[in-house]
Amino acid sequence: MQIFTLVTGVIYIILEIRQKNFMWVIGVLTSVAAMWVFFRQGLYASFALNTYYLITAFIGLWQWGRDKELLSAAVCEDEASHEDDLIHLNRLPWRTVAVSAVVVVAGTVGLVQLMICLNSLGVLQENPMSYLDSAATVLSAVATWWLVRSYIQQWWLWIAADLMSTILCATQGMWWMTALYAAYTLSAAYGWWHWRRNGKYIDAA
Secondary structure (H helix, E strand, O other): OHHHHHHHHHHHHHHHHHOOOHHHHHHHHHHHHHHHHHHHHOOHHHHHHHHHHHHHHHHHHHHHHHHHHHHHHHOOHHHHOOHHHOEEEOOOOHHHHHHHHHHHHHHHHHHHHHHHHHHHOOOOOOOOOHHHHHHHHHHHHHHHHHHHOOOOOHHHHHHHHHHHHHHHHHHOOOHHHHHHHHHHHHHHHHHHHHHHHHEEEOOOO
16 A cells, blocks of 8 residues: 555656646545555554545645636736646735644644543554654645645645655655655655746736
8 A cells, every 4th residue: 555655646746746636636546545554554643634635635626726717817928828837826925824833833732632642542552753743744734735725835845744754654664655755855846946937926916
């Protein structure tokens, strides 16, 4: 299942960089596979994150379809021939940054405490990397929402979250997942460059 997750995950990141709507369909398959892997490993925050990915995949499919229509209306005649290469972007409000920062800090602490509580009740087995697992989970959740909204800064969050997840999987001996998240980290850096080079804002300044 880790190999399947790796393969679909690589396809997902390629489509994400190219901003193709089919990415969200692949995301459904990747999320379900990753949910199975993380649950069996006892990494419940990462399991919950992939459940969230599964839900946001359907929202993203609708949102990107809508943004694509706005992009078509915004391009000038000279850009029309290259429309397939353009990346639709929205500007990141400072309010969103502030709220996201609070969510990351509060969400990480809250998730750690929740897992400790559930472990003490015997509901879950002990999470060997609860703080790193939780931080990567919450940061990835925020990054996914920024991705849905097509904020170019989402790539910065992915670089940080994917580095955390790479370390997390490596410490647990999950080598196929380690390779996947290492590839995600490098791809996120390239994705930022690609979106910056080909991006066009479709919202008001």
